[in-house]
Amino acid sequence: xKEVEQNSGPLSVPEGAIASLNCTYSDRVSQSFxxxxxxxxxxxxxxxxxxxxxxxxxxxxxxxxxxxxQYVSLLIxxxxxxxxATYLCAVRVGGFKTIFGAGTRLFVKA
Amino acid sequence: xxxxxxxxxxxxLKTGQSMTLQxxxxxxxxxMYWYRQDPGMGLRLIYYSASEGTTDKGEVPNGYNVSRxxxxxxxxxxxxxxxxxxxxxxxxxxxxxxxxxxxxxGTRLTVL
Numbered sequence: 001x002k003e004v005e006q007n008s009g010p011l012s013v014p015e016g017a018i019a020s021l022n023c024t025y026s027d028r029v030s031q032s033f034x035x036x037x038x039x040x041x042x043x044x045x046x047x048x049x050x051x052x053x054x055x056x057x058x059x060x061x062x063x064x065x066x067x068x069x070q071y072v073s074l075l076i077x078x079x080x081x082x083x084x085a086t087y088l089c090a091v092r093v094g095g096f097k098t099i100f101g102a103g104t105r106l107f108v109k110a
Numbered sequence: 111x112x113x114x115x116x117x118x119x120x121x122x123l124k125t126g127q128s129m130t131l132q133x134x135x136x137x138x139x140x141x142m143y144w145y146r147q148d149p150g151m152g153l154r155l156i157y158y159s160a161s162e163g164t165t166d167k168g169e170v171p172n173g174y175n176v177s178r179x180x181x182x183x184x185x186x187x188x189x190x191x192x193x194x195x196x197x198x199x200x201x202x203x204x205x206x207x208x209x210x211x212x213x214x215x216g217t218r219l220t221v222l
Contacts, residue, residue: 042215
């Protein structure tokens with residue numbers, strides 16, 4: 001069974017702090033990794049994609065990938081109340097299939 | 111561009127009724143997907159279509175059928191709805207295999 005695991009949270013951080021979201025996956029051959037943000041009652045939207053080991057930065061967001069440890073994370077710097085949402089980790093497991101984690105709920109307190 | 115559109119937005123069915131969820135994309139994407147999202151379960155793949163004329167089963171295909179009508183449209187059919195199919199259904203598309211997926215607004219389905 002190919003799985004993607006996330007802590008369901010909720011993760012609560014004060015405004016301006018760093019939020020750290022983590023994800024582990026079981027399929028060693030996975031090559032493509034994505035973080036989606038989903039506001040309540042809305043559809044998921046892409047935040048970051050990462051394909052190789054190391055860090056990838058985009059504004060306040062940094063994705064980190066460690067394939068040896070089968071671990072991918074998302075850091076949100078200077079967290080804002082508007083970042084409060086559920087964050088979904090997604091892993092392409094081969095071909096056209098992508099497996100999603102159950103998501104981590106993030107609350108940013110003003 | 112409207113992106114990915116889905117109809118209807120909300121639907122209530124009785125057990126045993128049938129219905130078709132419609133999805134269309136105007137981004138000329140090759141692959142299209144149907145997911146369901148249940149509390150605590152994340153998004154689970156029902157069926158996907160890698161390209162026009164092809165469809166394949168995902169993780170949870172039982173009780174569903176799909177049709178890739180053309181490159182733009184991908185429909186999901188429930189032949190005999192069951193309460194276990196109460197969920198939010200999302201359609202998505204992507205241009206290739208390694209790109210992000212673009213999601214529609216979702217259909218909230220309740221089966222009584």
